Amino acid sequence: AQKVTQAQTEISVVEKEDVTLDCVYETRDTTYYLFWYKQPPSGELVFLIRRNSFDEQNEISGRYSWNFQKSTSSFNFTITASQVVDSAVYFCALSGFYGQNFVFGPGTRLSVLP
Amino acid sequence: DAMVIQNPRYQVTQFGKPVTLSCSQTLNHNVMYWYQQKSSQAPKLLFHYYDKDFNNEADTPDNFQSRRPNTSFCFLDIRSPGLGDAAMYLCATSREGKGGEAFFGQGTRLTVV
Numbered sequence: 539a540q541k542v543t544q545a546q547t548e549i550s551v552v553e554k555e556d557v558t559l560d561c562v563y564e565t566r567d568t569t570y571y572l573f574w575y576k577q578p579p580s581g582e583l584v585f586l587i588r589r590n591s592f593d594e595q596n597e598i599s600g601r602y603s604w605n606f607q608k609s610t611s612s613f614n615f616t617i618t619a620s621q622v623v624d625s626a627v628y629f630c631a632l633s634g635f636y637g638q639n640f641v642f643g644p645g646t647r648l649s650v651l652p
Numbered sequence: 653d654a655m656v657i658q659n660p661r662y663q664v665t666q667f668g669k670p671v672t673l674s675c676s677q678t679l680n681h682n683v684m685y686w687y688q689q690k691s692s693q694a695p696k697l698l699f700h701y702y703d704k705d706f707n708n709e710a711d712t713p714d715n716f717q718s719r720r721p722n723t724s725f726c727f728l729d730i731r732s733p734g735l736g737d738a739a740m741y742l743c744a745t746s747r748e749g750k751g752g753e754a755f756f757g758q759g760t761r762l763t764v765v
Contacts, residue, residue, distance in 0.1 A: 571753075573753065573754070581740065581758070581759060582756065582758050582759070583695070583742065583744075583756040585753055585754070585755070588753045629694055629695075631754075633746070633754075636683070636702065639697075640685060640697060640700070640744070640746065640754055641697060642694040642695050642696075643694060644693070644694045645693075645694050
């Protein structure tokens with residue numbers, strides 16, 4: 539069975555601090571995809587990134603960066619120079635190659651204080 | 653522009669009275685999912701369709717059923733809603749072979765009175 543663990547339930551930082559959200563996953567699939575989603579207070583899930591299991595290159599998009607390490611089954615997410623608008627619940631997720639068994643981690647609630 | 657549309661956004665139903673939630677998509681995606689999300693929890697997968705193949709999660713109660721009459725539409729039927737079924741219900745779609753980045757609808761918030 540597939541499983542995603544996000545050990546940090548809640549994190550609070552002060553604006554402009556960097557913050558890293560941890561994600562550890564378990565799967566028996568050899569090919570799979572990892573995701574990060576943001577759920578702001580409005581409730582809608584917003585896609586941030588998808589990474590396939592063949593591609594261990596780290597990715598940077600503006601203030602966001604992702605560190606995928608297959609050896610430790612981790613897919614961590616870093617926000618640089620955090621802003622109040624980054625306050626949300628962040629979910630790490632995992633799916634099989636065909637989109638099956640799409641499962642979310644429990645989420646990390648990030649609060650960025652002014 | 654909405655690609656995954658859920659209706660209604662808010663649904664109030666009586667305890668034990670059957671209710672149906674609907675989802676439609678304009679993306680022509682093969683995979684459609686239904687999730688239940690309770691307050692302060694992660695979305696929990698109830699079932700998904702890969703084309704017409706229905707896949708039920710092992711712990712999804714029998715009270716929850718689904719229908720997918722065609723690629724575009726998918727329905728969630730709750731046969732006898734209990735107070736514990738009050739939640740946000742999220743529909744999502746993803747593409748075959750792409751490890752589906754999932755596109756989510758805005759959800760239907762179900763209240764059981």
